[in-house]
Amino acid sequence: MSEQxxxxxxxxxxxxxxxxxxxxxxKKCGKTHLPPRPxxxxxxxxxxxxxxxxxxxxxxxxxIIHVAPPQFQGMAPYAVGIVQLENGIKIPGMIKGVxxxxxxxxxxxxxxxxxxxxxxxxxxxxxYYFKPA
Amino acid sequence: MKxxxxxxxVSAGLSKxxxxxxxxxxxxxxxxxxxxxDRCPNLxxxxxxQALFVGHMGESYEHQGHTGATMADWAGLLHIPATRVEAACxxxxxxxxxxxxxxxxxxxxxxxxxxxEKMTHRTTPEVTEYLAMASDYPFEQWHGITFPGLxxxxxxxxxxxxxxxxxxxxxxxxxxxxxxxLNPKAHMQKEVTLETxxxxxxxxWPLKLYDCSLITDGASCLILTxxxxxxxxxxxxxxxxxxxxxxxxxxxxxREQFTSLTAAKLAAKKAYExxxxxxxxxxxxxxxxxxxxxxxxxxxDLGFCKPxxxxxxxxxxxxxxxxxxxxxxxxxxxxxxxxxxxxxTAQAYEIYLQLTGQAxxxxxxxxxxxxxxxxxxxxxxxxxxxxxxx
Numbered sequence: 001m002s003e004q005x006x007x008x009x010x011x012x013x014x015x016x017x018x019x020x021x022x023x024x025x026x027k028k029c030g031k032t033h034l035p036p037r038p039x040x041x042x043x044x045x046x047x048x049x050x051x052x053x054x055x056x057x058x059x060x061x062x063x064i065i066h067v068a069p070p071q072f073q074g075m076a077p078y079a080v081g082i083v084q085l086e087n088g089i090k091i092p093g094m095i096k097g098v099x100x101x102x103x104x105x106x107x108x109x110x111x112x113x114x115x116x117x118x119x120x121x122x123x124x125x126x127x128y129y130f131k132p133a
Numbered sequence: 134m135k136x137x138x139x140x141x142x143v144s145a146g147l148s149k150x151x152x153x154x155x156x157x158x159x160x161x162x163x164x165x166x167x168x169x170x171d172r173c174p175n176l177x178x179x180x181x182x183q184a185l186f187v188g189h190m191g192e193s194y195e196h197q198g199h200t201g202a203t204m205a206d207w208a209g210l211l212h213i214p215a216t217r218v219e220a221a222c223x224x225x226x227x228x229x230x231x232x233x234x235x236x237x238x239x240x241x242x243x244x245x246x247x248x249x250e251k252m253t254h255r256t257t258p259e260v261t262e263y264l265a266m267a268s269d270y271p272f273e274q275w276h277g278i279t280f281p282g283l284x285x286x287x288x289x290x291x292x293x294x295x296x297x298x299x300x301x302x303x304x305x306x307x308x309x310x311x312x313x314x315l316n317p318k319a320h321m322q323k324e325v326t327l328e329t330x331x332x333x334x335x336x337x338w339p340l341k342l343y344d345c346s347l348i349t350d351g352a353s354c355l356i357l358t359x360x361x362x363x364x365x366x367x368x369x370x371x372x373x374x375x376x377x378x379x380x381x382x383x384x385x386x387x388r389e390q391f392t393s394l395t396a397a398k399l400a401a402k403k404a405y406e407x408x409x410x411x412x413x414x415x416x417x418x419x420x421x422x423x424x425x426x427x428x429x430x431x432x433x434d435l436g437f438c439k440p441x442x443x444x445x446x447x448x449x450x451x452x453x454x455x456x457x458x459x460x461x462x463x464x465x466x467x468x469x470x471x472x473x474x475x476x477x478t479a480q481a482y483e484i485y486l487q488l489t490g491q492a493x494x495x496x497x498x499x500x501x502x503x504x505x506x507x508x509x510x511x512x513x514x515x516x517x518x519x520x521x522x523x
Contacts, residue, residue, distance in 0.1 A: 009271045035272065061293070061391055063285030064338035065277060069262040072277040077335075080278050082286060082386045092386040093276050105293045127276070 007036040007048045016113050016128060021055055023089065024048040034089045054086040055111040056133055064100055083109050083130055097131035108133035135502065135521055136374030136408040140236045141363035142520070143356050143370050144173035145478075145485040146247075150351040150470040151320040158195055158251040158352070159207035162187070165247060165352040165475075166208035173356060175366045176243075178210060182356070183241040185215040186232050188225030188248030189474040193263045195251055200474075204249065208354075219474075221267035222423060223509030224248055225353065226477030226516030230378050232357050242362060247354030248479070250472035260348050264473070267510035269384035281345055281424065283385055283511040285337035288426035290391040292339065294441070297429060299339055301444030303330035305425035306343040308453045309461050313468025315454075315495040320349045320470030344425040349470025353479035363523075371488045375408030375519035377401060385511045392441075394512035397434040401506070401517045405436075408502075408519040412436035415458060415519075416500040417487045419480035421508040422465040431506050432460070435517070454495060462487065462495045477507040477516060488522050 007024040015022045024036030028045035062081030079095040109130040146169030148161045185205045192198035205215035218228040225248025232246035264280040291297045313319035330343035363370035377400035422428035429443035452460035463469045463483040484503035486492040503520040
């Protein structure tokens, strides 16, 4: 992995075009950041390396959004939750591929890539979502 | 005697809260300022007030930023230094902190702090989008998590961990609407039944319409001075004896847990230590019930009960007027309304009324020590202040 690649949120999303789910690992203290950051909030180092993150995790909490902002109104109702990955890192995302009433705290989920119906002028980054493992 | 005064409140003002059609934020702020000036005839506003700190969250609502100078002008206070303070829904809690900094630094003897927001002329989807700006953009907003959605994530976690119920959350709404029915300045002045609250439409499950605070227009302000100057302006100053503020990650997903707000706990700890009071000393509190679950979590973060017992506190009526510790006697954000920038100092206004015995039908008998708890966004900012009578 090129270490000249900037450790930015935009680069995190760009990696998804290559099917990669990446975090920034601090070379000095070893903390893995998701999203990647330009400055380690633990040791203040600015030297990082990219590491692949586990795609499997479990659902910590969730909600079903019925009243959505304009960009997402066409998708409502939809589920979003916070997933704890196998390495302990937490990340929010939509939950798809399961009936809304079947979603349960603690259920195993896995990350996948896709698009969503959000309209301009929001950035057209690739998106990730979670589905049953 | 509890707590040495940090600063003293010598007057306070609050506009009517509600859907204030045809008014700009500056005009609403002028209404709040007028009340504060009228309450304090010994104050010469133009001569005595040396700075203004005003909380205001969003320039999107009126296409108007630069709120500090604008509000100073419309309150008749040109040419004092005037600064807008922004910390989402805790903007005027943070403005109050800024006023305390100004007085304790020695730079000022008298300051005005306050807040304002004009929201109701916008559509609900627009307001939903603007409020979401207080949350993380590239991970939360971008994946469709709304502002109610963030508190719904906390509610689901609280229900899962502690068995908190949708009924307990609805009881917070029923209580705050009852209190609001006693407040002539509240946006909603009618009671609601438990059945109405529980059967209202879902906004972000498990939160329903009656779990959410109101989109409201309003403004609030306080006149603060140094404790040794307070008697020059009023015989009944209210002293601020504790002040705490803390921050947390902008994204809730990065936090250790989702069943309490670390920033609120840290701010409360600081304020309690500074004031030398304990949770059981508090006579009356205004807490940040942007959603009913937020009030339940506030009880726990402020030490009014143990973690996990907040739902039962609401259900048992302990936080209702006449209960062990009345919370949100104003009606709270739920019924008085939540013009976001105005909320922090509007909470202080209610405590000022309670501690000076002017809260009329909702007066807490012999209220001596009050507390305000003002949360920004999903908890990335929290301010807690503790007040006592002279």
